[in-house]
Amino acid sequence: MERIDLLITGIGRLVTPPGNATRCGREMKEIREITDAAVAIRNGRITLVGPEQEVRDFLAGVEIAETIDVCGRMVTPGLVDPHTHLVHGGTREHELALKRSGVPYLDILAQGGGILSTVKSTRAASEQELYNKARRSLNEMLMNGVTTVEAKSGYGLTLEDELKQLRVAKCLNETHPLDIVSTFMGAHAVPPEYKGREDDFVDHIVHEMLPKVAEEVLAEFCDVFCEHGVFSIEQSRRILLEGKRNGLIPKIHADEIEPLGGAELASEVGAISAEHLLAATDEGLAALSKHGVVPVLLPGTSFNLGLSKHARARDMIDKYELPVALSTDYNPGSCPTESIQLVMMLASLNLKMTPEEILTACTINAANALGRGEHIGSIEVGKRADLTIFDAPNLAYLPYHFGINHTFGVIKNGNVIVWNRTIVTTEAGKEEAV
Ligand code: IZC
Numbered sequence: 001m002e003r004i005d006l007l008i009t010g011i012g013r014l015v016t017p018p019g020n021a022t023r024c025g026r027e028m029k030e031i032r033e034i035t036d037a038a039v040a041i042r043n044g045r046i047t048l049v050g051p052e053q054e055v056r057d058f059l060a061g062v063e064i065a066e067t068i069d070v071c072g073r074m075v076t077p078g079l080v081d082p083h084t085h086l087v088h089g090g091t092r093e094h095e096l097a098l099k100r101s102g103v104p105y106l107d108i109l110a111q112g113g114g115i116l117s118t119v120k121s122t123r124a125a126s127e128q129e130l131y132n133k134a135r136r137s138l139n140e141m142l143m144n145g146v147t148t149v150e151a152k153s154g155y156g157l158t159l160e161d162e163l164k165q166l167r168v169a170k171c172l173n174e175t176h177p178l179d180i181v182s183t184f185m186g187a188h189a190v191p192p193e194y195k196g197r198e199d200d201f202v203d204h205i206v207h208e209m210l211p212k213v214a215e216e217v218l219a220e221f222c223d224v225f226c227e228h229g230v231f232s233i234e235q236s237r238r239i240l241l242e243g244k245r246n247g248l249i250p251k252i253h254a255d256e257i258e259p260l261g262g263a264e265l266a267s268e269v270g271a272i273s274a275e276h277l278l279a280a281t282d283e284g285l286a287a288l289s290k291h292g293v294v295p296v297l298l299p300g301t302s303f304n305l306g307l308s309k310h311a312r313a314r315d316m317i318d319k320y321e322l323p324v325a326l327s328t329d330y331n332p333g334s335c336p337t338e339s340i341q342l343v344m345m346l347a348s349l350n351l352k353m354t355p356e357e358i359l360t361a362c363t364i365n366a367a368n369a370l371g372r373g374e375h376i377g378s379i380e381v382g383k384r385a386d387l388t389i390f391d392a393p394n395l396a397y398l399p400y401h402f403g404i405n406h407t408f409g410v411i412k413n414g415n416v417i418v419w420n421r422t423i424v425t426t427e428a429g430k431e432e433a434v
């Protein structure tokens with residue numbers, strides 16, 4: 001070994017799920033832990049991990065460009081947030097009173113508010129305005145310890161406005177240290193100009209939007225809001241299969257409010273993940289398990305909507321041996337928070353997941369929900385050097401001491417991006433990642 005770019009020492013506790021694959025069922029609890037550890041990084045990748053003394057012995061005589069001491073703190077893989085509606089215009093606090101008085105989420109949408117309110121603001125916003133707003137959110141996520149985030153379109157609902165959102169996501173990926181993974185979600189709501197002509201809108205998505213998104217290589221995934229009064233199972237099937245024909249991997253907002261059979265559809269079309277699943281049936285969960293679909297649970301959303309019902313994480317893990325992932329669902333309506341640490345706390349409180357399962361769900365399983373398990377989501381030699389440094393003595397401390405941000409530092413592609421709770425560089429630095 002000729003040279004190390006960065007050596008991280010003084011790691012009180014390094015915790016990571018092992019390997020690259022999804023961790024299913026009881027495997028979710030199995031965390032590799034090294035006390036008094038060190039990590040060596042070269043060209044943006046992890047080259048050595050182990051007890052500090054062993055790493056130092058191995059590196060005797062090797063040039064080390066920079067060493068940082070994290071003074072006994074805990075280090076995890078950089079967190080992955082696999083389901084957000086990052087790029088949008090405006091906010092929806094004007095709907096808070098309605099929501100709190102008990103008007104259901106779908107009723108607000110049916111009255112022309114909800115998603116459609118954000119569609120109006122997003123259509124009116126310039127690319128620069130969308131970029132600036134999303135960039136502020138990315139900084140919040142980064143400060144929370146997130147190093148990769150998925151971003152969906154779906155607030156444009158015209159060809160041009162969908163492309164506008166996706167171009168902003170692409171530009172953010174190129175200019176912000178965080179990695180942004182794009183999903184096309186033209187089937188997020190039926191816009192007012194298509195009211196009563198829902199199938200015409202599906203035609204428009206299939207014939208106009210999907211080919212253009214694919215041609216411009218603006219998304220990797222295609223998602224649909226499959227829900228009563230939004231897109232039916234048949235419409236969702238058509239869009240996801242057409243997306244697939246255009247090279248986009250299916251994802252689906254499934255069985256959030258009613259058990260429509262979204263989980264079964266996810267399995268049928270070969271989706272990489274199925275999201276929400278509060279109302280999924282046993283048959284639906286069994287189908288996910290059989291077809292290796294990652295369930296992405298969003299406990300911040302049920303919490304913010306004031307629901308007493310929660311996704312059946314324990315059944316998913318214990319009975320169906322599924323690889324559960326967690327995400328913020330960051331969006332201006334049902335879950336206006338960038339805080340993955342709040343979601344971790346809610347996964348403990350309402351989903352009864354253990355701290356070890358929560359880490360797995362926010363790292364390797366989330367990475368696999370984005371098809372990136374080979375590159376991120378665990379601390380392994382050869383993987384990208386994305387690490388989060390927590391001001392916490394152990395994993396259980398994160399959901400235990402709730403409501404504050406425990407992230408002390410973030411390493412992205414081997415670069416120190418957050419240190420002492422402050423963003424120290426806003427440069428993307430991506431050319432260094434091999
Ligand atoms: O803006 O309400 N559920 N889509 C499906 C959302 C929530 C985002 C929103």
Ligand code: ZN
Nearest residue numbers: 083085253329
């Ligand atoms: Zn969503």
